Amino acid sequence: MATPRIAPSMLSSDFANLASEAERMVRCGADWLHMDIMDGHFVPNLTIGAPVIESLRKHTKAYLDCHLMVTNPLDYVEPLGKAGASGFTFHVEVSKDNWRELVRQIKLKGMRPGVSLKPGTPIEEVFPLVEAEDPVQMVLVMTVEPGFGGQKFMPEMMDKVRTLRKKYPSLDIEVDGGLGPSTIDLAASAGANCIVAGSSVFGAPDPAQVISLLRKTVENSQTKY
Numbered sequence: 001m002a003t004p005r006i007a008p009s010m011l012s013s014d015f016a017n018l019a020s021e022a023e024r025m026v027r028c029g030a031d032w033l034h035m036d037i038m039d040g041h042f043v044p045n046l047t048i049g050a051p052v053i054e055s056l057r058k059h060t061k062a063y064l065d066c067h068l069m070v071t072n073p074l075d076y077v078e079p080l081g082k083a084g085a086s087g088f089t090f091h092v093e094v095s096k097d098n099w100r101e102l103v104r105q106i107k108l109k110g111m112r113p114g115v116s117l118k119p120g121t122p123i124e125e126v127f128p129l130v131e132a133e134d135p136v137q138m139v140l141v142m143t144v145e146p147g148f149g150g151q152k153f154m155p156e157m158m159d160k161v162r163t164l165r166k167k168y169p170s171l172d173i174e175v176d177g178g179l180g181p182s183t184i185d186l187a188a189s190a191g192a193n194c195i196v197a198g199s200s201v202f203g204a205p206d207p208a209q210v211i212s213l214l215r216k217t218v219e220n221s222q223t224k225y
């Protein structure tokens with residue numbers, strides 16, 4: 001069984017107070033901190049890069065789950081490894097020719113490799129990466145178009161999660177976009193165990209309560225599939 005991981009998306013935090021926001025999320029029960037790295041090219045938004053991860057690393061020991069929404073992920077491996085990133089999840093759409101090299105480099109730099117796919121990308125495209133001799137260790141199924149927080153969850157993406165869970169019982173399957181108390185049932189019952197949640201956590205009067213509810217829902221669902 002895959003371990004439940006609740007990962008608040010720091011994209012919804014107050015970037016001017018990133019260190020204290022990170023500490024607050026850890027105090028509220030976050031397992032991972034989800035860091036959205038966007039290059040303004042792969043997606044129409046620009047966020048943070050290795051220098052910010054390096055600064056944040058000085059203030060927290062938390063697992064920094066980096067999601068690379070960038071056109072050239074290979075360029076980010078060395079700087080992010082040095083900066084102290086924990087997970088490095090790249091997009092399959094831009095890595096068709098070099099994913100083996102990417103996975104190799106990510107591991108070499110001490111990070112955990114993951115692959116992500118946009119809503120329009122068929123799930124079959126990630127199978128070779130999970131089944132490789134040197135495989136990715138997580139698949140991140142996007143449940144919104146990547147680029148911005150606060151969008152509506154796409155329930156039709158749950159077919160992808162179900163397919164993955166059936167094929168790979170112990171794989172880390174992460175979902176990202178529009179997750180919160182009203183959508184977690186669908187994601188958890190489909191088989192997701194890593195839950196990224198931005199606005200539902202940061203916008204809640206009691207983020208700890210939301211994080212706890214997300215975790216309990218994942219735990220309860222795991223006994224049923």
Ligand SMILES: O=C(CO)[C@@H](O)[C@H](O)COP(=O)(O)O
Nearest residue numbers: 146147149150177178198199
């Ligand atoms: O990667 C992304 C958006 O591209 C996400 O991580 C969002 O930041 C999630 O935010 P919510 O949909 O939970 O508000």
